[in-house]
Amino acid sequence: MRRRRGPRSAYDRVVVVGAGRAGVAAAEELRRAGFRGEVRVLGDEPSAPYDRPACSKGLLTGHRRPSDVRMPVLDGAEIDWHLGRRAVHLDPDARIVTTDTGERFGYDGLVIATGARTALPRDWPVGEPGLHTLRTLADAWALRGALRDAQRVVVIGAGLTGCEVASAVRTLARDCVLVDSSPYVLGRAVGETVGRLVTREVARDGVQLRLGRRVTGLNRRRRGWLVELDDGDELLADLVVTTTGERPDVDWLDGTGIDISDGVRCDESLRVLGVEGVVAAGTVARWPNLRYSARPRRCAQWIAALQQGRAAAHTLLAGDREVPPVTVVPRFWSDQYGLRIQVCGELPEHAEVMVTELRPGRRDVARAGVLVGYHDDGRLVGLVAVNAPHAFTSITRSMLATTTVTVPAPAAAPVTATAAVPAAAPAARRLAEAS
Ligand SMILES: Cc1cc2nc3c(=O)[nH]c(=O)nc-3n(C[C@H](O)[C@H](O)[C@H](O)COP(=O)(O)OP(=O)(O)OC[C@H]3O[C@@H](n4cnc5c(N)ncnc54)[C@H](O)[C@@H]3O)c2cc1C
Missing domain, CATH: 3.50.50.60 (FAD/NAD(P)-binding domain)
Incomplete structure (x- = not known):
């Protein structure tokens, strides 16, 4: 017996294809929003959902084991997992997803969250030992x-x-x-x-x-x-x-009429164009992120996948009702060579670049801490920090709250010493030349 409380929705059965960050976030969010119908998640990897960024970090050095990197899933979410199965066909008229095991999954609402796969030059001997x-x-x-x-x-x-x-x-x-x-x-x-x-x-x-x-x-x-x-x-x-490199995992959508040139083409709310009752999220979704531009693009980052997954669930539940556009500020981090690298926003080529050294005069500029701001038309649109986590957090907090953050004046910046200079100025040139 299916309970039918929660928000009004045109759907009884939602299928999520892809059990990565975006797919799991969408499934969880459906439940958080009170959806009481069936939620089935199909994933072609046999393992339980996990933290993919760990694959190039702690898992390789041995600091973490596969059991350490499992993705936590909302307690009591009642998600019906179908792992180790690959979706190989979609019939958008009959609303059926078919897997490589021959199973057919009917849906009222579908979330496409199939991410990307490795792309290699055609003639490379893939699969050879070593x-x-x-x-x-x-x-x-x-x-x-x-x-x-x-x-x-x-x-x-x-x-x-x-x-x-x-x-x-x-x-x-x-x-x-x-x-x-x-x-x-x-x-x-x-x-x-x-x-x-x-x-x-x-x-x-x-x-x-x-x-x-x-x-x-x-x-x-x-x-x-x-x-x-x-x-x-x-x-x-x-x-x-x-x-x-990688390419969006979209082969299973061939012949559906969906635009799959560089990912699944969506509108600004992540509804897939040209089909009813389908949304997309994560690396596979190509949508206009109106915070930056009307040009549809993909965003291949962990935090974006989480946010898009959640937002796509709400768009799906809204049916035909209007929903706000889904906007995301690109953000990621990386730990390597004793450096904590953090990036927020966009880094357009035409932007004015401002470099702030945390300890001016040190030869190992990156290790000593540096902030690089990207300014477009006077607005801070992107920030890269190396070994400057506190400054990064406080500046990005304002970037996330508003798109019109201006450079913090050196004295006000939460760093020990600063020298904010345009890229063309001597200090920035010195940085570039020294490397
Ligand atoms: C090695 C590595 C390190 C990374 N490090 C970082 C980092 O430090 N910071 C950061 O922000 N981002 C990082 N990323 C990127 C980040 O992992 C991705 O942005 C994120 O995983 C995207 O989530 P997703 O759910 O859209 O796609 P994915 O994580 O790719 O998940 C999609 C899932 O769908 C499955 N799937 C595909 N096709 C089908 C099908 N037809 N049927 C069923 N299942 C299917 C896939 O196997 C996969 O499990 C890293 C990526 C890699 C590969």
């Missing part, structure tokens, strides 16, 4: 095991995941070479100024950097791998870890 990718708990655990016997590791891709993997490899006292086509690490994630500062710390930690280089060949050797670079250099490795 060549690892890193996306899932199973990937992380397999890599952790392989690292025990490896002495020399090549990491391809110096984005957030690649840099975190290299940091873990060094923590385990293995040799590590990090390859990327960019001249500095973390460029897309934290911008050039901080990217160059962190590059120095990565090198200081003993990681051998091959920056501005592309991989042209990956060849299996009797023992390990030979990685060829575009400058003719060849790197021998026991293990290769590729972290070169």
Whole structure:
């Protein structure tokens, strides 16, 4: 017998596809909002939902085990879990999701939260021993095991995941070479100024950097791998870890009429365009985040996935009723090489960049603490902090409360000493040149 109290809703049965951060948040929020119908969550990974960011951090170094990174789920939420099944087809007219096990799940409301999967160049020998990718708990655990016997590791891709993997490899006292086509690490994630500062710390930690280089060949050797670079250099490795990118997991939506070019196209409230009773959330959702722009884009971050999952649940329960747009301030963190890196907001290329050193004059600017503000039209739209957690928290609090935060005057800033300067000014140039 189904209880029918709670908010008025057109739905009795909700199916959530994807048991990651966004999917679980949506399922929990349906219950929090009082939805009394059936909530079924389908996930293709066999494990209970877990904290994916841990895959490139504590799980690799051995500081955390799989049981430590389970995602807590709302007590008593009465969620019907169907794990280890992959959705392979959606019939949006009949409102049925079919899985690779041949099961059919009827729904009144559907949440698409299938995230992203690893994307590799077509000709790379995926699945060969010693060549690892890193996306899932199973990937992380397999890599952790392989690292025990490896002495020399090549990491391809110096984005957030690649840099975190290299940091873990060094923590385990293995040799590590990090390859990327960019001249500095973390460029897309934290911008050039901080990217160059962190590059120095990565090198200081003993990681051998091959920056501005592309991989042209990956060849299996009797023992390990030979990685060829575009400058003719060849790197021998026991293990290769590729972290070169991801693409939205949308193949199962082929033929539905849904726009799946770079994720699932949604309106500003996360309703999927062109189909009834369907919302999307998390990395897979491409929507106009009206806080910044009307151009639909994806946001591949943990906190955004949580917020979108919750918001998508409310949009679904609202049926055809109007709901406010779902806006998100991009935010993420990373711990590597003894640096706590935190980012909030957007880092547009055209923005004016202001650098504030916490301890001016120190050569190890990043380690000593630095804040980099991105200003667009006089407004603070993005902030990157390295080893400046207190200042980051207090400034981002105002950024989250309003979109029109201006730079804190040096004297008022919650830091020991500051020198707020535009990027073109000598101090900022010095930062860039020193790295
Ligand atoms: C190694 C790593 C480290 C990261 N570190 C950070 C970090 O430090 N900070 C941060 O902000 N973000 C980090 N991220 C990004 C963050 O994990 C993602 O933004 C977040 O997990 C997105 O949540 P999601 O629910 O949208 O997608 P996902 O977490 O990808 O979950 C989607 C789930 O759906 C499943 N699925 C896919 N297709 C189907 C299907 N057809 N049927 C059934 N199930 C399906 C997938 O297997 C997956 O379990 C990291 C990501 C990785 C890979």
